[in-house]
Amino acid sequence: MEKETLYVHGHNFTEPTGAVSVPIYQSATFKHVGLNESTGFDYSRLQNPTRQAVEHTVAALEGGADAIGYSSGMAAITALMELFSPGGHIVSSEDLYGGAIRFFRNISAKNGLSFSFTDTSDLVAVEKSITQKTKAIFIETPTNPMMIITDIEAICRIAKPRGIWVIVDNTFLTPHFLQPLKLGADIVVHSGTKFLGGHNDTLAGFSVFKDADIAEKARFIAKTIGACLSPFDSWLLLRGIKTLAIRMERAEKNAFAVAEFLQNHKRVNKVFYAGLPSHKGYGILKKQATGFGSMVSFEVDSHETLKKVLKSVKVLSFAESLGGVESLITYPAVQTHADVPELEREKRGINDRLLRISVGIENEKDIIADLKHALE
Ligand SMILES: *Cc1c(COP(=O)(O)O)cnc(C)c1O
Numbered sequence: 001m002e003k004e005t006l007y008v009h010g011h012n013f014t015e016p017t018g019a020v021s022v023p024i025y026q027s028a029t030f031k032h033v034g035l036n037e038s039t040g041f042d043y044s045r046l047q048n049p050t051r052q053a054v055e056h057t058v059a060a061l062e063g064g065a066d067a068i069g070y071s072s073g074m075a076a077i078t079a080l081m082e083l084f085s086p087g088g089h090i091v092s093s094e095d096l097y098g099g100a101i102r103f104f105r106n107i108s109a110k111n112g113l114s115f116s117f118t119d120t121s122d123l124v125a126v127e128k129s130i131t132q133k134t135k136a137i138f139i140e141t142p143t144n145p146m147m148i149i150t151d152i153e154a155i156c157r158i159a160k161p162r163g164i165w166v167i168v169d170n171t172f173l174t175p176h177f178l179q180p181l182k183l184g185a186d187i188v189v190h191s192g193t194k195f196l197g198g199h200n201d202t203l204a205g206f207s208v209f210k211d212a213d214i215a216e217k218a219r220f221i222a223k224t225i226g227a228c229l230s231p232f233d234s235w236l237l238l239r240g241i242k243t244l245a246i247r248m249e250r251a252e253k254n255a256f257a258v259a260e261f262l263q264n265h266k267r268v269n270k271v272f273y274a275g276l277p278s279h280k281g282y283g284i285l286k287k288q289a290t291g292f293g294s295m296v297s298f299e300v301d302s303h304e305t306l307k308k309v310l311k312s313v314k315v316l317s318f319a320e321s322l323g324g325v326e327s328l329i330t331y332p333a334v335q336t337h338a339d340v341p342e343l344e345r346e347k348r349g350i351n352d353r354l355l356r357i358s359v360g361i362e363n364e365k366d367i368i369a370d371l372k373h374a375l376e
Contacts, residue, residue: 003061003176004245010060011053011238024235025049044231046223051234055206057241058196061175062188064208066215068222069229069237073171073191074099076205078107080167080189082221083214086112089133093120093150095143095348097169097191098337105339120150121281127158136165139185142172142285145297145332145356146349147272149281152288156184171195171323176248177291181210192229194323198240198247201324202233247325247361251294254327254367255359261368262298267305267375269353272297294359295322297332303352305375306331310355312374315366322358327367329357 001009013022025048030041041047051069059067070076077100084090092104094117104115116129120139137159141150152168159166167187168180174195180188190196192204209215222228229237252275259273274285275292285292300306309329310318316327320335330336333350340350359367 006057006060007244008242010057010241012056012060013049013053022050022053022235022238024231026231045226045228048228048231048234050231050238051229054229054234054237054241057238058190058192058206059208061179061241062170062208063175063179063181064188064210064215065212066219067206067208068215068218069192069234070205070207070222071227071229071233072203073097073189073193073205074103075225075227076189076191076207077103077169079218079221079225079227080187080207081108081111081113082225083217084113084135087133088112088135089114089116089131090136090138091116091118091120091126091129091134092138093140093143093148094118095146095148096138096140097144097171098332098339100138100140100169102339119148120155121148121284123151123154123158126155130158130162130164134162134164136167138167138169140169140172141178142274142281142293142295144172144295144336145272145354147274147279147281147295147297149274149279149285151284152180152183152185160184172295173289173291173293174244174248176244177252177293178289181208183288186210186214191323192237193321195248196241196244197237197323198243199236199324200321200326200328202236202240204229204233204237248291248294250361251359252291254361254364255292255294255296257364258357258359258367258371259296261371262296265372265375267301268298269301270299295356296359297354297356299349299351299353300355300375301353306353306355309371309374313370314373315362315370316357316374322356324358325361327357327360327362329355332356 166185171191188208190206
């Protein structure tokens with residue numbers, strides 16, 4: 001099946017009434033058929049039919065052996081880190097989602113894992129960061145908020161011979177534009193809160209595994225930790241994913257228009273959008289993905305302009321998060337990346353003039369008119 005069809009039918013769910021929409025199985029527990037017999041469902045922390053339907057969909061989209069649904073993207077990342085033992089070392093993109101960095105530095109480190117934060121677009125730097133104890137390379141691409149592109153196949157060529165796992169946070173592009181497992185990665189994680197859910201109304205997370213044995217270990221961890229996706233939220237994700245193709249494509253089209261508008265605006269110094277041929281890594285993304293996504297960061301001429309933009313926008317909302325039908329604008333230095341030390345932020349360009357837009361699916365004319373007015 002082609003992906004657009006999988007978005008709608010990938011859950012592969014049937015039930016006796018013929019309901020076209022997968023029902024919400026709002027049940028914590030399930031009757032046993034008899035002693036040592038089960039319908040396949042016993043208790044909803046372990047498995048729930050609605051959650052299983054969305055897990056099947058996400059596994060099919062990424063081409064994985066299995067996918068696990070969690071209550072948030074951070075819950076998925078937390079559970080993933082439980083696959084590693086104390087003493088393990090992980091090489092990670094340095095320009096990472098702020099919450100993931102906070103988790104690695106404050107929680108994983110306390111549990112005995114160590115991290116090297118590296119620019120994973122620099123393959124030499126990645127090789128240099130690898131030690132005898134390295135268990136995984138954790139990549140986000142494009143990164144948040146600088147849109148840095150990492151060559152996933154090249155990273156896999158470094159990792160594979162050393163038995164190191166490659167983990168890709170695929171929140172920004174989703175399987176509609178990028179399928180890391182097909183490029184050689186071992187595990188994909190998602191904040192389902194973003195493009196998969198797509199409506200800024202639900203928190204969700206997924207991990208997807210190429211290898212069934214690793215997936216089984218992860219499932220044991222998931223059912224034991226219990227940060228599982230609820231039946232209703234599973235249903236919202238199923239519903240969101242049905243329109244993934246049309247949302248991703250429309251948002252991307254709008255993002256191109258927004259990036260072009262910003263590039264030509266006198267109050268804008270720099271635009272970071274992976275779809276601009278001038279963007280570093282554009283060629284790599286063109287090779288490994290089928291789209292560039294709809295995340296656009298830009299630097300304005302002064303902090304005063306930044307403040308004015310955030311105060312003046314009307315079609316765009318000044319709010320955290322991304323990936324929904326509504327366009328959102330954020331100030332990464334004080335919102336998503338507040339926990340990154342200031343010096344490090346400055347070095348990476350996350351300064352007091354940088355804004356990030358998650359371009360939604362509104363009419364591009366209205367988004368641009370809103371920005372134009374706000375920048376004046
Ligand atoms: C939002 C986000 C997360 C965390 O997901 P939550 O659902 O907010 O817990 C992880 N990675 C990326 C790239 C994100 O944008």
